[in-house]
Amino acid sequence: MTSTEHVEGHPRKIDPDALFERLDDYMTRKGLRSTSQRRVIAETFFDSPKHVTIDELLAAVREREPRIGYATVYRTLKLFAECGIAAERNFGDGQTRYELSEEATDHHHDHLICNQCGRIIEFHDDRIEKLQEQVAKELGFDISSHKHEIYGDCNRTECVAEGRRKAPRR
Amino acid sequence: MTSTEHVEGHPRKIDPDALFERLDDYMTRKGLRSTSQRRVIAETFFDSPKHVTIDELLAAVREREPRIGYATVYRTLKLFAECGIAAERNFGDGQTRYELSEEATDHHHDHLICNQCGRIIEFHDDRIEKLQEQVAKELGFDISSHKHEIYGDCNRTECVAEGRRKAPRR
DNA sequence: GTATGTGCAAATGTTTTGCACGTAC
DNA sequence: GTACGTGCAAAACATTTGCACATAC
Numbered sequence: 001m002t003s004t005e006h007v008e009g010h011p012r013k014i015d016p017d018a019l020f021e022r023l024d025d026y027m028t029r030k031g032l033r034s035t036s037q038r039r040v041i042a043e044t045f046f047d048s049p050k051h052v053t054i055d056e057l058l059a060a061v062r063e064r065e066p067r068i069g070y071a072t073v074y075r076t077l078k079l080f081a082e083c084g085i086a087a088e089r090n091f092g093d094g095q096t097r098y099e100l101s102e103e104a105t106d107h108h109h110d111h112l113i114c115n116q117c118g119r120i121i122e123f124h125d126d127r128i129e130k131l132q133e134q135v136a137k138e139l140g141f142d143i144s145s146h147k148h149e150i151y152g153d154c155n156r157t158e159c160v161a162e163g164r165r166k167a168p169r170r
Numbered sequence: 171m172t173s174t175e176h177v178e179g180h181p182r183k184i185d186p187d188a189l190f191e192r193l194d195d196y197m198t199r200k201g202l203r204s205t206s207q208r209r210v211i212a213e214t215f216f217d218s219p220k221h222v223t224i225d226e227l228l229a230a231v232r233e234r235e236p237r238i239g240y241a242t243v244y245r246t247l248k249l250f251a252e253c254g255i256a257a258e259r260n261f262g263d264g265q266t267r268y269e270l271s272e273e274a275t276d277h278h279h280d281h282l283i284c285n286q287c288g289r290i291i292e293f294h295d296d297r298i299e300k301l302q303e304q305v306a307k308e309l310g311f312d313i314s315s316h317k318h319e320i321y322g323d324c325n326r327t328e329c330v331a332e333g334r335r336k337a338p339r340r
Numbered sequence: 341g342t343a344t345g346t347g348c349a350a351a352t353g354t355t356t357t358g359c360a361c362g363t364a365c
Numbered sequence: 366g367t368a369c370g371t372g373c374a375a376a377a378c379a380t381t382t383g384c385a386c387a388t389a390c
Binding site: 031032033067068069072 | 368369370371372373380
Binding site for chain 2: 125141156
């Protein structure tokens with residue numbers, strides 16, 4: 001067993017019920033309403049591959065409910081982020097992406113992004129986490145979140161073959 | 171001596187001549203031209219506090235040359251980034267910021283950003299750098315760059331007093 | 341002289357907002 | 366019934382682009 005773990009960027013087995021509950025609690029607390037749109041968007045989001053863009057999510061949502069609008073998806077994902085079940089990510093390609101938050105998955109991770117094929121791999125290293133806490137402490141900071149992204153070439157044969165198709169803007 | 175260092179986000183003593191030379195070399199190599207606008211923008215950028223936005227830079231540039239346009243500053247900073255003297259940064263407030271690149275300053279660093287006052291502190295920790303190389307290596311990645319940003323509250327009395335004025339969107 | 345650069349305004353792409361209508365509570 | 370939510374289109378924002386004119390080489 002090492003202190004580093006990693007995983008490909010795809011949906012992890014989570015318990016949707018717990019997430020719905022968390023969302024409902026938040027909405028009740030804030031006097032917000034449970035609507036069919038919010039339910040559909042939540043279901044779709046929980047089923048989505050990680051790091052979805054609003055466009056991708058909207059397309060998936062519209063397969064179930066074609067009349068749902070752009071703005072609703074934007075607003076709903078902001079809500080999910082506020083309530084703590086979703087996290088906003090920005091990998092420099094100009095589109096905000098969303099994934100389940102670390103509280104929701106009980107699993108903090110950072111990202112390795114391939115410049116060539118755009119593949120996103122998650123990693124987690126306790127030693128790095130500890131050191132970063134130490135750095136912040138020395139400077140008197142209370143950490144609320146962090147972002148650690150490593151960009152590079154993943155060197156898979158498929159990737160080298162594929163070339164630059166999906167590479168994020170760098 | 172420890173393996174962590176840090177510094178406030180303000181201009182470090184650099185040698186502008188070396189940077190101009192680097193820029194000139196790049197332009198010559200690429201068949202690009204040395205214009206008065208590019209010179210003024212370069213001078214202003216070298217004198218700027220770190221992490222300037224295009225707006226801030228444009229304002230400073232126009233104090234010297236009021237007729238310089240937005241697009242020119244955008245295009246010129248892209249050029250600086252390509253040539254390796256500037257680095258693009260994005261701290262989640264929707265505006266791209268530029269700072270001298272690590273090659274230009276001979277000093278790689280990462281960032282601690284205060285959620286309350288927006289203050290940006292640079293840090294560098296060799297142990298984290300090493301661990302991150304190790305993680306990438308295990309996954310077969312060749313690192314080209316990385317981004318490590320820690321967000322939190324800096325807890326200075328001034329900051330607590332100032333409140334949320336300049337806080338980046340989070 | 342010609343290719344490259346500039347300034348302006350218009351276009352682009354993403355995200356946000358105003359508003360009339362709809363709906364949860 | 367009322368406050369909140371939705372869909373649409375328009376606005377807002379940062380950034381990029383097209384084009385006529387200017388300028389470095």
